[in-house]
Amino acid sequence: MFISSAYAQAAAEQPQGGGLFLPLMMVGILLFMYFTTIRPQRKRQKEHGAMVMALQKGDEVALSSGMMGKISAVDDNYLVLSVGKDVELKFQKIHVTSVLPKGTLKSVGVQSD
Numbered sequence: 001m002f003i004s005s006a007y008a009q010a011a012a013e014q015p016q017g018g019g020l021f022l023p024l025m026m027v028g029i030l031l032f033m034y035f036t037t038i039r040p041q042r043k044r045q046k047e048h049g050a051m052v053m054a055l056q057k058g059d060e061v062a063l064s065s066g067m068m069g070k071i072s073a074v075d076d077n078y079l080v081l082s083v084g085k086d087v088e089l090k091f092q093k094i095h096v097t098s099v100l101p102k103g104t105l106k107s108v109g110v111q112s113d
Helices: 002-012 018-053
Strands: 060-062 069-072 078-084 087-092 098-099
Touching: 018 098, 060 078
Parallel strands: none
Antiparallel strands: 060 069, 060 098, 069 078, 078 087
């Protein structure tokens, strides 16, 4: 009778260090997720926003669709892209993926004004 109650009491006790392991593990996982996914994504968004805000007439750009051209007009949310002789298209500024170095369009054979 005394032996069985002693085993039951020992089984109900938590193992040593079990109280802090789970919260510390969760904090560690959250920190890992922050530094590997959230922080780099915010940095890319900030860089893209700065690039979009700095667009001006005459810049040569590439869009997310693969379209390349020279900016002929810039608005708050839109830009007009000259993609050929007398061909201008209007796009949202957020679709610009990169600003190309000057003269890139002539070297790849794109005709622009």
